[in-house]
Amino acid sequence: MCSALSPAMKASLLLLLACTAVLAVGARADTPEESKALVQKVQELAQKASAMAKDAFSRVRESEAAQQARQWLVDNAELAKQSLVWLKEQLAELWKNRPTV
Template sequence: MKPSLLLALVCTAVLAVGARAYTSEEPEPLLEKVREYAQKATAMVKNALTTVKESEVALHARQWLADNTDLAKQKLSWLREQLVELWKKKEAA
């Protein structure tokens, strides 16, 4: 689930609960509770993203991409050379 969607759902739930308990005399405490819940949800999402970013799987994936970037560049260069040669042969014919 996307973090932004999770945050939106949490905020919607908080607003729905707050709206149910809303009284016209006390709007400020409701807004403060919504702010607190939003801050807590944001902190939880940031923590989860940091955990995922620093996970062993993510580290291995970044290392694999770094290691294989040069190989991919070499293969693309070889393919480009082959296409240039093929193009030259086609023009000569």
Template sequence: MKASLLLVLVCAAVLAAGTRTDTPKEPEALVKKVQEYAQKAVAMAKSAFTTVQESEVAQQARQWLSDNANLMKERLARLKEQLVELWKPTPAK
């Protein structure tokens, strides 16, 4: 869930809580309702993130990254060695 979506949900909660409040003299009730809506939105976002993290695609991606990390390190080391050799001054004859 994107942060912008979470912001929209919080704004909607504020508007909904404002329309449900009986009188404008009850800011505590409004704050309490906004906090409840925000807690629900956070719980939904956490649930969505957990679902994504536990998905099979995410697990496969993590496995692929861990499998290929050493290969990438070796390739970068080899590239670094080649660049060092390339920049070495050649002896004058």
């Protein structure tokens, strides 16, 4: 079942489990030393989850689909700019020619 989860979902699940563990163990911690050890474990788990999420986002960002999307945006940015200029001109012309009441 876990192999079907994306890396980001795995990181989220790991963080959820860490938070659950903190609540469960925190409720049973009898000494400050136990609490410190618990906090350290949670920090380690959070760092691991953060690293997994960063890795997942890096893989998505470097994917072929993302590269194609970026290239499409670059290729079509000038067309979009020209379209906006044309639209602005058309709206200005309509505004200028509007009937006065």
